[in-house]
Amino acid sequence: MIRAWLTQHGFVFFLTLKRLISTPATSLLSIIVMGIALSLPAGIYVLMENLSSISGQTASSPQMSLFLKLDIKKEDIEGIKQRMEEDSQIVSFQFIPKDAALHQLQQNNGLADISASLVRNPLPDAFIVHTLENAPENLEQLRVAMQSWPEIEHVQFDSAWAERLSALLKLGRFIVLMLTTLLSVAIIAIMFNTIRLQILTKRDEIEISKLIGATDSFIRRPFLYFGAIQGLAGGATAWLIMTLVIRALNEELGTLAQLYDFDLQLQQLSPSDSISLLLFSAWLGWLGARLSVASHLWQIEPR
Numbered sequence: 536m537i538r539a540w541l542t543q544h545g546f547v548f549f550l551t552l553k554r555l556i557s558t559p560a561t562s563l564l565s566i567i568v569m570g571i572a573l574s575l576p577a578g579i580y581v582l583m584e585n586l587s588s589i590s591g592q593t594a595s596s597p598q599m600s601l602f603l604k605l606d607i608k609k610e611d612i613e614g615i616k617q618r619m620e621e622d623s624q625i626v627s628f629q630f631i632p633k634d635a636a637l638h639q640l641q642q643n644n645g646l647a648d649i650s651a652s653l654v655r656n657p658l659p660d661a662f663i664v665h666t667l668e669n670a671p672e673n674l675e676q677l678r679v680a681m682q683s684w685p686e687i688e689h690v691q692f693d694s695a696w697a698e699r700l701s702a703l704l705k706l707g708r709f710i711v712l713m714l715t716t717l718l719s720v721a722i723i724a725i726m727f728n729t730i731r732l733q734i735l736t737k738r739d740e741i742e743i744s745k746l747i748g749a750t751d752s753f754i755r756r757p758f759l760y761f762g763a764i765q766g767l768a769g770g771a772t773a774w775l776i777m778t779l780v781i782r783a784l785n786e787e788l789g790t791l792a793q794l795y796d797f798d799l800q801l802q803q804l805s806p807s808d809s810i811s812l813l814l815f816s817a818w819l820g821w822l823g824a825r826l827s828v829a830s831h832l833w834q835i836e837p838r
Contacts, residue, residue, distance in 0.1 A: 550757060551757050551760040551761050551764060554757070554761065555761065555764060555765065562765065565725060565765060566765060566768045566769050566772055567772060568769075569722050569765070569766065569768075569769025569770075569772065569816065569819075569820075570768075570769045570770075570771075570772025570773045570775070570776055571772075571773070572718040572722055572769075572773075573722070573769060573770060573812070574772075574776040574777055574780075575718060576710075576714035576718060577773055577774075577804070577812055578776075578777050578780065579707060579710055579711050579714065580711045580808075581777060581801070581802075581804055582707070582801075583704055583707040583711065584802070585802055586700075586703070586704065586707070587704060598663060598664065598665055598666075598692075599663075599664045599674075599677075599678060599681070599690060599692040600662070600664075600690070600691040600692070601615075601662040601664060601681060601687055602660075602687070602688050602689045602690075602691065603615075603659050603660040603661060603662075603686055603687060603688060604659065604686060604687070604688045605659055605688075607660060607686050611686045612630070612660065612686075615662065615684065615686055615687075616628075618684070619662070619664065623667070624666055624667050624673070625664055625665070625666055625667070626665045626666060627664075627665045628662050628663065629663045630660070630661075630662055631660070631662070631663060632660055633658045633659055633660050633661075659688060664681075678690050678692050719819055722769070722816075722819045722820070722823065723819055724823070725823065726762050726820050726822075726823025726827070727823045727827040729762075729765075729823075729827075730758050730761065730762060730827035730831075731827050731830075731831055733758060733761070734758070734827070734828070734831045734832060735831075741754055741832070751832065754832065755825075755828040755832055758824050758827070758828050759825060759828065761824060762821050762822075762824025762825070762827075763818075763821040763824070764820070765820050766816045766817045766819050766821060766823075767813055767817040767820065769819075769820065770815065770816025770817060771816075773812065774804065774813070777803070777804060778803060778804075781802075784801055788800070788801065
């Protein structure tokens, strides 16, 4: 039973491929249009993922500066170290004594004369803290929590970059969602019309099939395969377009990266995302064919 089912579907699959190849110009044009349509939202998605990755390289561990009170004692400093070691949000921290901070200030050519004239060291002891979180709201909660510690005079953290990045990525994902929705509707409409034309072209063949007892599922199966295969080919075309575009961009970015001594390479679509793109495009083609068959096939009856 299963073998007969597989044989039947295999026969329809290869018959559909033959039909697809028999009209190369029309099929290729539809596949290219679908590929271009799918490559737009997929390309923006890849750029957003690369932007997130690049921002992770430049600031993978956000940094906070904790300035301690001037009259702090050594045991209080040890207590702060212990609390930060127990905090799961803190990746690492570095204690900078005020004498080391003053020495570093004296090494600065522009401030050497000023720092040498100081009667006493006005700088406080400090901690440089690297956190695990990148989300602005979590970083702000951590900053407020550490600011409440009695030994801390001030916690300095510039969260503007994180908020801007989060807003930009959120906007990018919204654009991807809107483009994907609109272009998916367009692809379904293209496939709907393509299958409608095929049904009208094969009207006589469908009538004869119904006369000899063919079921509706048997008749619509080649059309569904046609839509799914063409959708899959459109997804593969979109993947190829993105691969070539990103490769070309990387060649241009390589020269720019050398000037700024920065490793800047756009990553291609991941294997899991590539498979998702192909499955999604095949599903769009199948859905367009399914809607078209459901709308037009019932109108054809043997005379």
